[in-house]
Amino acid sequence: MLQPLRILFRPKWMVSRSSASYVSRMRYLNKIKEEDEACRAALQSGNIFLYHKLAPLLRWTDSGIYQLPALQTKDVEEILEKLGEDKEMVKESILINCTEQNEAQFSFDVGAIEQAAVEELCRGTFVDLRKAFFLLRGSEAPLVARGQALLRWHQTNGFCSSTGQPTQRNQSGSQRVCHSSGITYYPKMSPVVIVLVSDGKRCLLGRQSTFPRGMYSALAGFCDIGETMEEALRREIAEEVGLEVESIQYSGSQHWPFPQSSFMVACHATVNPNETQVSVDKVELEDARWFSLEEVQEALTIKAPPRNNKGEPTVFWVPPSYAIANRLIQEWANLQHLKS
Ligand SMILES: NC(=O)C1=CN([C@@H]2O[C@H](COP(=O)(O)OP(=O)(O)OC[C@H]3O[C@@H](n4cnc5c(N)ncnc54)[C@H](O)[C@@H]3O)[C@@H](O)[C@H]2O)C=CC1
Numbered sequence: 335m336l337q338p339l340r341i342l343f344r345p346k347w348m349v350s351r352s353s354a355s356y357v358s359r360m361r362y363l364n365k366i367k368e369e370d371e372a373c374r375a376a377l378q379s380g381n382i383f384l385y386h387k388l389a390p391l392l393r394w395t396d397s398g399i400y401q402l403p404a405l406q407t408k409d410v411e412e413i414l415e416k417l418g419e420d421k422e423m424v425k426e427s428i429l430i431n432c433t434e435q436n437e438a439q440f441s442f443d444v445g446a447i448e449q450a451a452v453e454e455l456c457r458g459t460f461v462d463l464r465k466a467f468f469l470l471r472g473s474e475a476p477l478v479a480r481g482q483a484l485l486r487w488h489q490t491n492g493f494c495s496s497t498g499q500p501t502q503r504n505q506s507g508s509q510r511v512c513h514s515s516g517i518t519y520y521p522k523m524s525p526v527v528i529v530l531v532s533d534g535k536r537c538l539l540g541r542q543s544t545f546p547r548g549m550y551s552a553l554a555g556f557c558d559i560g561e562t563m564e565e566a567l568r569r570e571i572a573e574e575v576g577l578e579v580e581s582i583q584y585s586g587s588q589h590w591p592f593p594q595s596s597f598m599v600a601c602h603a604t605v606n607p608n609e610t611q612v613s614v615d616k617v618e619l620e621d622a623r624w625f626s627l628e629e630v631q632e633a634l635t636i637k638a639p640p641r642n643n644k645g646e647p648t649v650f651w652v653p654p655s656y657a658i659a660n661r662l663i664q665e666w667a668n669l670q671h672l673k674s
């Protein structure tokens with residue numbers, strides 16, 4: 335049922351980049367991920383993003399977005415010393431990526447230290463990622479989310495679920511081992527399918543009661559263990575809106591940090607235009623309904639929805655551009671134009 339991959343969107347990395355530099359960067363990253371000594375050396379000259387109880391340190395800019403300050407390891411050591419902490423703590427940093435100049439990037443949670451003191455020394459603020467995510471630059475948002483996801487995973491996997499003994503991380507933080515049982519634990523994501531259903535003329539969007547007022551999104555659901563992505567997609571649509579999909583086309587994927595790490599696999603799907611009667615599962619969704627191209631186009635133009643005096647949005651709007659749901663909706667609208 336899954337149709338062959340067709341590139342609807344051209345990711346930025348496909349545009350023009352020398353493959354040699356990409357290959358050498360990935361090999362370097364893999365080396366420092368796997369080899370403790372190499373990772374310790376990379377940390378010496380690396381960049382660190384600070385978090386406080388998982389809230390990233392950010393700076394508000396004049397252009398109305400947050401900027402992610404990258405601190406040098408020696409700066410973080412200095413801050414720790416100024417605050418009377420052991421500078422060796424910096425070795426707890428977790429490797430998240432490396433720049434095109436092969437500078438390793440790490441995340442480090444200073445949750446045990448007084449928040450305001452660190453904020454003052456760093457000239458930034460620790461902001462809840464839910465509030466900051468859509469106010470970050472497109473290149474920085476995935477990095478912040480990845481750093482947070484890895485820190486959260488380490489903070490919640492300190493003990494072996496088989497023996498109850500403490501687990502030990504490697505230097506990069508790419509795994510944790512229980513030496514008593516020999517079990518190795520790796521950071522985990524939950525696979526989720528997200529799908530934009532179309533009947534050929536309209537698309538189906540739904541909202542959960544927890545969504546901000548007026549916001550509708552593509553339908554999504556966690557994959558059950560042992561399921562293929564296609565099976566999960568078919569089941570979720572049947573469960574949530576009582577429809578049976580006829581065809582599926584893969585679009586793209588995204589790491590999504592909320593509420594925890596999900597691996598979002600985004601697809602388009604079609605239903606029989608003669609069988610479009612929606613029956614909403616009210617436990618999962620507050621509402622789901624068909625939207626015309628005109629309605630969707632209007633919603634796609636809204637950057638920040640107008641709000642009433644209680645601060646609630648007053649119009650129909652869709653998730654912002656970083657959310658893969660937005661990309662699905664945009665692709666669907668583009669396709670309708672090509673058809674007409
Ligand atoms: N990036 C994007 O554009 C969008 C992302 N999403 C994300 O997709 C995810 C899944 O969507 P839902 O409709 O909520 O899923 P869903 O339809 O599977 O319902 C959620 C329920 O599934 C169960 N569940 C099963 N496995 C779970 C797991 N590993 N983690 C948490 N709950 C699990 C829980 O009972 C939970 O209440 C959400 O985390 C949401 O944030 C949703 C829409 C847009």
Ligand SMILES: [Mg+2]
Nearest residue numbers: 553554555618
């Ligand atoms: Mg759902």
